[in-house]
Amino acid sequence: MPGAYAYYPGCTQESSAKEYGESTKLVCEELGIELHEIDGWTCCGASSAHTTNHLLSVALPARDLQVAEEMGMPVAVICAMCYSRLKYASHELNDPKTLALVNEVIEKDFQNTTQVLHLLEILDKERIPVRKPLKRLKVVCYYGCILARPKKVTHFDDEENPQIMDRLLGKLDAVSIDWGFKTECCGASLTLSRRDLVRDLSHRVLEAARRAGADCIVVACPMCHSNLDMQQAGIAEQHGSKADIPIIYFTQLVGLSLGLNPGRMMFDRHFVDPQPLLREKGVI
Amino acid sequence: MTTTTVIPSVSREFLLAVQQESQQNVLRCYQCGKCSAGCPLAYAMDLGPRRVMRAVQLGLKDYVLSCTSIWICVSCETCSVRCPREIDIARVMESLRMISVEEGFSPAEKEVEIFHRAFLEVIEKRGRAFETELVASYSMGGVGALRTSMGNIALLPGMLSKGKLAIVPPSVSGANDVKKIFAKVREIEQRETSGGSE
Numbered sequence: 128m129p130g131a132y133a134y135y136p137g138c139t140q141e142s143s144a145k146e147y148g149e150s151t152k153l154v155c156e157e158l159g160i161e162l163h164e165i166d167g168w169t170c171c172g173a174s175s176a177h178t179t180n181h182l183l184s185v186a187l188p189a190r191d192l193q194v195a196e197e198m199g200m201p202v203a204v205i206c207a208m209c210y211s212r213l214k215y216a217s218h219e220l221n222d223p224k225t226l227a228l229v230n231e232v233i234e235k236d237f238q239n240t241t242q243v244l245h246l247l248e249i250l251d252k253e254r255i256p257v258r259k260p261l262k263r264l265k266v267v268c269y270y271g272c273i274l275a276r277p278k279k280v281t282h283f284d285d286e287e288n289p290q291i292m293d294r295l296l297g298k299l300d301a302v303s304i305d306w307g308f309k310t311e312c313c314g315a316s317l318t319l320s321r322r323d324l325v326r327d328l329s330h331r332v333l334e335a336a337r338r339a340g341a342d343c344i345v346v347a348c349p350m351c352h353s354n355l356d357m358q359q360a361g362i363a364e365q366h367g368s369k370a371d372i373p374i375i376y377f378t379q380l381v382g383l384s385l386g387l388n389p390g391r392m393m394f395d396r397h398f399v400d401p402q403p404l405l406r407e408k409g410v411i
Numbered sequence: 412m413t414t415t416t417v418i419p420s421v422s423r424e425f426l427l428a429v430q431q432e433s434q435q436n437v438l439r440c441y442q443c444g445k446c447s448a449g450c451p452l453a454y455a456m457d458l459g460p461r462r463v464m465r466a467v468q469l470g471l472k473d474y475v476l477s478c479t480s481i482w483i484c485v486s487c488e489t490c491s492v493r494c495p496r497e498i499d500i501a502r503v504m505e506s507l508r509m510i511s512v513e514e515g516f517s518p519a520e521k522e523v524e525i526f527h528r529a530f531l532e533v534i535e536k537r538g539r540a541f542e543t544e545l546v547a548s549y550s551m552g553g554v555g556a557l558r559t560s561m562g563n564i565a566l567l568p569g570m571l572s573k574g575k576l577a578i579v580p581p582s583v584s585g586a587n588d589v590k591k592i593f594a595k596v597r598e599i600e601q602r603e604t605s606g607g608s609e
Contacts, residue, residue, distance in 0.1 A: 139540075142577040143575045145574065167585030169585040179509065180509065181509070182596050182600075190585065276491070318563075319560060320520065324452060331451075395573070
């Protein structure tokens with residue numbers, strides 16, 4: 128049954144990953160899932176906070192979790208990094224001493240009762256009325272490193288071989304190919320500082336997808352998307368490969384299968400344009 | 412092959428500080444090497460995660476705080492979930508980064524540290540990450556940062572035409588809360604440093 132959620136969009140929805148946020152809103156609207164944006168939501172601190180200061184890395188997400196607690200709804204997150212940071216904060220705040228200290232920082236009386244869910248977990252329990260099946264489009268599901276890890280914190284899915292996105296794509300009539308790179312890292316936040324390493328790691332992911340025979344890679348993380356899509360031409364240059372694998376957010380494919388207007392899925396914002404592939408397969 | 416002789420300073424205090432910061436019992440590590448085997452970035456590090464763990468056990472403070480590994484680690488947590496001794500190795504790496512900054516070590520991967528600092532500056536100011544300002548602020552961080560940033564300049568026209576870079580900074584009603592959180596965290600840290608450990 129569709130429910131109501133306190134929605135945490137994440138900073139990238141305002142710029143680099145607008146297509147993820149927009150397709151999420153349209154899909155949820157279509158499915159009757161209510162997303163109520165957390166009032167004045169602020170950054171989770173991402174990789175930078177937990178690299179610099181532990182208390183800060185828990186207090187920043189706690190601020191948003193506290194507002195959601197007042198809303199009385201579970202939090203729906205789409206960015207894998209935000210999801211990880213919010214989950215980590217909840218986990219750490221189970222310790223009463225940490226909770227007291229963080230309450231001193233955020234100047235609130237947070238009880239840490241907020242449940243945090245990734246949109247994949249929400250959709251897993253929904254019936255998806257598929258109107259335009261994906262016609263056996265061959266995909267590999269790329270979960271990235273932190274969505275499923277560590278299980279004792281996220282309780283998301285299997286750490287080494289998650290299935291939740293594969294299950295969803297199967298319902299949409301895509302063929303989700305089993306592969307070994309579901310949870311390998313793309314290089315994450317090193318994009319600016321050590322782009323060479325990001326290109327190495329992302330190259331391996333792209334090559335593995337090619338070897339698996341996939342038409343495209345389906346992702347659930349804006350950082351994975353930006354490393355695999357935006358850097359793909361540079362990766363091709365550095366490794367003598369081709370920039371020809373579209374990287375698509377799962378929400379965009381759910382949107383298509385629900386019969387939503389493909390234009391509203393914003394495929395034209397991608398660097399490697401998925402539209403020729405989707406046209407060839409008769410999906411759009 | 413050339414060899415480098417390292418004469419490290421050994422400190423048990425250092426081991427205890429790492430264990431305190433990370434809340435991990437580093438001495439549980441029995442050096443199986445599963446962390447280094449699975450680490451996607453070990454190839455780019457001067458010390459693989461297994462060697463970092465050993466160096467911490469031995470209290471080789473200068474040796475470990477000046478390695479590139481602690482900055483190249485992106486906390487993907489592959490090591491942490493595979494460790495048969497259930498040590499959160501990524502958390503140990505994180506703690507090493509924090510201690511190295513606190514102790515004034517010059518980071519072996521300067522640009523990585525500049526990036527994180529720029530990121531936090533932007534969210535402290537705006538409440539959210541404003542990517543355009545982040546890139547600008549990172550680029551101003553030094554010659555190396557400017558050079559790596561310029562390396563991505565070919566992406567700029569595409570990013571602008573596809574609307575991947577916001578021009579106007581976000582207006583966030585919670586921004587003031589974030590400023591207060593940063594201030595309060597600093598205050599608590601000072602209290603703990605001056606008052607000794609709790």
